[in-house]
Amino acid sequence: MKRTGGSRLPRRISERVDSIKPSGIRKFFDLVMGRPDVISLGVGEPDFPVPWRIRDEMIYSLEKGITSYTSNHGLPELREAIAEYYRKFNVRNIDPNDVIITTGVSEGIDIALRALLNPGDAVLIPEPAYVSYKPLTILAGGDAIAIPTTPEFKPTYELLARYAKECDPKAIVINYPNNPTGVSYSRKDLEEIADLAIEFDMVVISDEIYAELTYSGKHISIASLNGMEDRTVILNGFSKAFAMTGLRVGYVIAPSDIAEAMLKIHQYCMLCAPITAQIGALEALRGCEEELDNIRAEYMRRRNFFVKRLSKIFEIRKPDGAFYAFPKIEGYGLNSEEFAERLLLEKGVAVVPGNAFGDCGEGYIRCAYAVTMEKLKEAVDRIEEFVKKL
Amino acid sequence: MDKVIEILKILEDNARLTPKEIAEMTGYDEKEVEEIIKAKEEDGTILKYKTLIDWEKAGEEIVYAIIDVRVTLSREKGYDDIAKRIAKYPEVHAVRLISGDYDFQVVVKGKSLKDVAFFVAEKISTIPEVRDTFTHFVLRSYKEEGVLLFKDEEDRRLAFAP
Numbered sequence: 001m002k003r004t005g006g007s008r009l010p011r012r013i014s015e016r017v018d019s020i021k022p023s024g025i026r027k028f029f030d031l032v033m034g035r036p037d038v039i040s041l042g043v044g045e046p047d048f049p050v051p052w053r054i055r056d057e058m059i060y061s062l063e064k065g066i067t068s069y070t071s072n073h074g075l076p077e078l079r080e081a082i083a084e085y086y087r088k089f090n091v092r093n094i095d096p097n098d099v100i101i102t103t104g105v106s107e108g109i110d111i112a113l114r115a116l117l118n119p120g121d122a123v124l125i126p127e128p129a130y131v132s133y134k135p136l137t138i139l140a141g142g143d144a145i146a147i148p149t150t151p152e153f154k155p156t157y158e159l160l161a162r163y164a165k166e167c168d169p170k171a172i173v174i175n176y177p178n179n180p181t182g183v184s185y186s187r188k189d190l191e192e193i194a195d196l197a198i199e200f201d202m203v204v205i206s207d208e209i210y211a212e213l214t215y216s217g218k219h220i221s222i223a224s225l226n227g228m229e230d231r232t233v234i235l236n237g238f239s240k241a242f243a244m245t246g247l248r249v250g251y252v253i254a255p256s257d258i259a260e261a262m263l264k265i266h267q268y269c270m271l272c273a274p275i276t277a278q279i280g281a282l283e284a285l286r287g288c289e290e291e292l293d294n295i296r297a298e299y300m301r302r303r304n305f306f307v308k309r310l311s312k313i314f315e316i317r318k319p320d321g322a323f324y325a326f327p328k329i330e331g332y333g334l335n336s337e338e339f340a341e342r343l344l345l346e347k348g349v350a351v352v353p354g355n356a357f358g359d360c361g362e363g364y365i366r367c368a369y370a371v372t373m374e375k376l377k378e379a380v381d382r383i384e385e386f387v388k389k390l
Numbered sequence: 391m392d393k394v395i396e397i398l399k400i401l402e403d404n405a406r407l408t409p410k411e412i413a414e415m416t417g418y419d420e421k422e423v424e425e426i427i428k429a430k431e432e433d434g435t436i437l438k439y440k441t442l443i444d445w446e447k448a449g450e451e452i453v454y455a456i457i458d459v460r461v462t463l464s465r466e467k468g469y470d471d472i473a474k475r476i477a478k479y480p481e482v483h484a485v486r487l488i489s490g491d492y493d494f495q496v497v498v499k500g501k502s503l504k505d506v507a508f509f510v511a512e513k514i515s516t517i518p519e520v521r522d523t524f525t526h527f528v529l530r531s532y533k534e535e536g537v538l539l540f541k542d543e544e545d546r547r548l549a550f551a552p
Contacts, residue, residue: 025550032549042550049542139438179552301400301415308414350549373404373415 020135025356031344039379042350043369044179046243046323050280051291054242056281058276066275072267074101074251075278080284082251089211090224091234091253098259100266101273101281105209105250106132107266108235110172112205112252113140115261121169126155127358128180128326130207133173145169148360151328153317155181157192164200173199174222175207177214180357180366181326182319184210184302186201188219190350194225203258204232209250212241212292214298214321223253230255233262237330238277240322241292242284249277299323309380313387323370326354330363332390340365347382366387393418397426398435405439444539446531454499454528455481455506457514458492460521467492472519481509492524503527 011018025042034037047278049055073079078101083094102108109132113123119141125133126147130270137144147163149155155174163169174193177184197204211219223232237250250273254262303318307325310316314327329339336353343349343365354364369376393416409427413420430436437510445452461472469487477485484497487518496514500506507525515523531539 023552028550029548038549040547040549043547044551045547046548184423286535297396304417305411305414352550352552356552373407377411 005297009214011101016139016141020031020138023131023356025131025352026338028344028350028352031341032350035287035348038344038348038350039371039382040350041369041371041377041379042352043368043370044324045245045370046295047370047372048239048243048295050243050247051284051288052285053291054244054280054283058280061276061279066279068275070101070272070275070278072100072263072272073097074099074273075282078278078282078285079251081282082253085285086221086234089208091229092224094253095256098254098256099352100252100254100259100263101278102237102250102252102266103270103273104239104248104277105207105235105237107270107273108233108237108250108252108264109133109205110140111265111269112233112235112254112258113137113142113171114265115258116140116171116203117142118170121170121324124160124163124167124169124172124202125173125358126160126172128153128178128354128361128364129173129358130175130179131356133175137173142170143167145165146259146358148358148361150360151317152186153178153181153326154189155193156189157196160193160196161199164196164202169200169202171203171205173205174206174207177210177319177321179210179322179323180324180352180354180364181317182322182324183317184214184217184219184314184320185222186217187225190220190222190225194222194228197231198227202231204228205235206232207236209235210322211236213296213299213323215296215303216318216320219321220367233258238284241295242281242288244277244280244284246278247274247277249273249281289351302369302373305373306367306376306380310383312366313384323368325367325369326361326364327367328364329354332387334390336362336365343383343386347386349379349382349386394421394426394430397423398430401427425436442535442537451501452499453501453503453506454531455510456491456496456526456528457494457496457498457510458524458526459494459496459514460491460523461493461517462521464519467519472517475517476514479509479513481506481513 055345061095079096079099082099083096086094113136117140120143122143122145123137124145126149132142145163145167206222223229223234238244307318310325310327316327319325336355340351340353352366354361409424410420413423473485476482481498482496483499486495490496498506508525510525
């Protein structure tokens with residue numbers, strides 16, 4: 001065998017992957033390293049530990065030696081529990097066979113896009129948006145069409161139609177309550193999106209991971225609107241409401257043909273979601289309502305407090321849900337990244353620059369209030385001191 | 391949630407919050423929050439503001455004992471009379487009427503085992519209505535007033551996550 005060493009391919013990495021930018025948050029990690037005084041409002045992750053009854057159930061299952069694969073679909077009891085649970089958000093008559101347990105919502109987004117897209121198919125992505133919709137669309141061979149929704153952060157019919165007419169989209173990805181803006185959509189807002197989806201014959205990929213953390217009004221799934229059940233892929237999971245982030249467990253509820261296509265991808269790329277996490281998820285749906293009420297109430301208080309204080313410094317839209325505030329930092333002579341970097345270096349408060357969530361997020365920062373009241377108070381004091389000196 | 395109940399729940403968890411902060415957290419008017427707290431202090435709903443201290447960590451030797459007490463009731467002396475008599479001793483931390491084999495559960499606080507044992511022998515057992523007592527000394531406490539006395543989960547989250 002001849003060994004000449006090194007690859008002779010001029011470019012080993014796929015052009016498609018090459019075209020994707022790495023996450024903009026990366027460089028901030030280095031700045032935080034070795035600074036114990038940093039208060040991080042940069043984490044899209046609850047500060048509560050997973051409720052004990054969930055952890056206990058998972059430990060017990062491990063003691064019993066339950067560590068095998070599950071069916072590709074996921075545990076039948078869990079799928080049934082999810083079908084039942086979604087009645088809460090007005091979606092009835094879900095066939096548990098149309099539910100697939102995924103390795104977090106991230107996998108759900110990926111396999112939904114891969115199941116739907118042919119090369120060059122357009123996908124509408126109202127921005128600011130969660131960081132993975134765009135790259136996963138590109139990886140699935142699609143064309144990601146970013147739609148700026150500033151300053152109201154609502155994808156109205158009029159706005160969406162303008163883009164849809166030009167690109168004949170196959171799907172739209174929505175996320176409400178929204179990461180990073182915290183904005184949620186009312187029935188009327190959803191009806192506008194539904195009208196558009198029907199008119200342009202699109203599938204709606206609806207990321208509802210923050211549904212349980214809705215403080216103003218009630219979460220309504222877009223799938224519950226007239227004519228939408230057959231064109232909505234619901235994505236949800238256990239990371240945010242039950243703090244099960246590292247356990248990686250989510251689910252999709254999709255029309256049968258789409259669910260079947262997604263299952264095909266899921267069975268080859270993932271096989272099944274981790275069984276321990278699935279067992280924990282089942283306990284989350286069965287016995288954690290009271291804990292969830294307490295968690296929701298606590299986040300709501302933090303939101304009220306935090307937004308009230310921030311509104312004295314910045315222009316800010318009161319978030320309806322999730323645990324993010326997205327204030328506008330314009331007028332201080334810094335762009336989002338400069339602002340976030342200097343705030344971190346000078347005051348030890350970590351926030352994420354708004355442009356990480358799309359170009360229209362420039363001029364904003366995302367602050368996650370998933371920290372204790374004491375830390376939140378300290379953080380907002382430091383932010384106040386910081387802008388006073390600018 | 392009821393306004394008053396919500397404010398009480400917030401205070402129960404953290405008594406140091408100011409009316410201003412509670413107003414910011416709930417979205418209620420600051421003046422109103424202040425008035426509700428004052429009214430609840432006056433009508434005895436709010437009994438006291440205390441601090442939960444881990445005395446073992448503070449290096450202070452404090453002995454707690456749980457005393458099961460069985461009593462004999464009579465026409466003149468009911469549960470309330472006996473309980474009130476026991477409760478008035480400053481050494482007594484808590485008195486509860488309970489179901490089961492015994493009538494009262496009395497928590498006694500003292501400086502040493504001897505201290506507590508003598509108190510029970512001299513002050514509780516000698517009450518005419520007390521039939522017998524059963525003393526359990528507390529060796530270690532793991533949770534008090536809903537608060538864990540050990541470290542549960544450290545915050546292992548990364549500083550940034552999308």
